[in-house]
Amino acid sequence: MPVTTSPLIIALDYPDLASAMAMADQLDPARCRVKVGKELFTRVGPDILTALHQRGFEIFLDLKFHDIPNTTAQAVLAAAEHGVWMTNVHASGGARMMEAAAKALTARNLKTQLIAVTVLTSMEQQDLADVGLDVTPLEQVERLATLAQQSGMHGVVCSARETPSLKALCGPDFLKVTPGIRPSFAQAGDQRRTMTPGEAMAAGSTHLVIGRPVTQADEPMMALSAIERELGGLA
Numbered sequence: 001m002p003v004t005t006s007p008l009i010i011a012l013d014y015p016d017l018a019s020a021m022a023m024a025d026q027l028d029p030a031r032c033r034v035k036v037g038k039e040l041f042t043r044v045g046p047d048i049l050t051a052l053h054q055r056g057f058e059i060f061l062d063l064k065f066h067d068i069p070n071t072t073a074q075a076v077l078a079a080a081e082h083g084v085w086m087t088n089v090h091a092s093g094g095a096r097m098m099e100a101a102a103k104a105l106t107a108r109n110l111k112t113q114l115i116a117v118t119v120l121t122s123m124e125q126q127d128l129a130d131v132g133l134d135v136t137p138l139e140q141v142e143r144l145a146t147l148a149q150q151s152g153m154h155g156v157v158c159s160a161r162e163t164p165s166l167k168a169l170c171g172p173d174f175l176k177v178t179p180g181i182r183p184s185f186a187q188a189g190d191q192r193r194t195m196t197p198g199e200a201m202a203a204g205s206t207h208l209v210i211g212r213p214v215t216q217a218d219e220p221m222m223a224l225s226a227i228e229r230e231l232g233g234l235a
């Protein structure tokens, strides 16, 4: 049973355990999940997962694995064995890589949700052209989401701008985890394909990843409450 039905995942992008836990201690595991990404995990290691699990949080371990199939599968297995709720790979690693990762989890009967990043929300059409992809972000997201679904992923990371198409293409149960969420009060920063929380849920996102609009706000809990009110929750 999930500890929360909230779609909110708060990105704990901090350089050390103390500052990540200072934010986590203001959050309620009944009202959101938390995400541990490359910066925090590389600096702190698995201790951060233990500390967050002890506080009752479900964790998205966002390490975006992208390697040969065997290496990726073993890394995904290691993530899942930490007991995290969700982890991810890059869909551009290809079908064999994703299949190997999915198989590693099912072989051990591990229930960690495994999703694939399609096109980073910081990228726009010119960024794709720069790496040799002569397609729109939507075309590339659709292509990689289809491949991810065929390869046994539970869902994808995409921008909320693409979720209506993916709902039609992959169905409502396929997870659409969307970062690049920017409430009207927040700066876009390095994100490019953005939407507000309300727009993203209306578009069909199943989960919203939100970092700086909450963690860098002058009053993080007020920012979170404003987002919950926008989503119609009890803030």
Ligand SMILES: O=C(O)c1cc(=O)[nH]c(=O)n1[C@@H]1O[C@H](COP(=O)(O)O)[C@@H](O)[C@H]1O
Pocket (backbone or CB within 6 Å): 011, 013, 037, 062, 064, 088, 117, 119, 120, 121, 122, 157, 158, 179, 180, 181, 191, 209, 210, 211, 212, 213
């Ligand atoms: O996989 C992710 O979580 C991710 C994928 C993506 O395409 N874009 C993206 O921003 N993210 C992550 O989502 C978070 C967004 O944080 P903010 O831009 O501060 O809200 C960061 O931790 C990113 O690493």
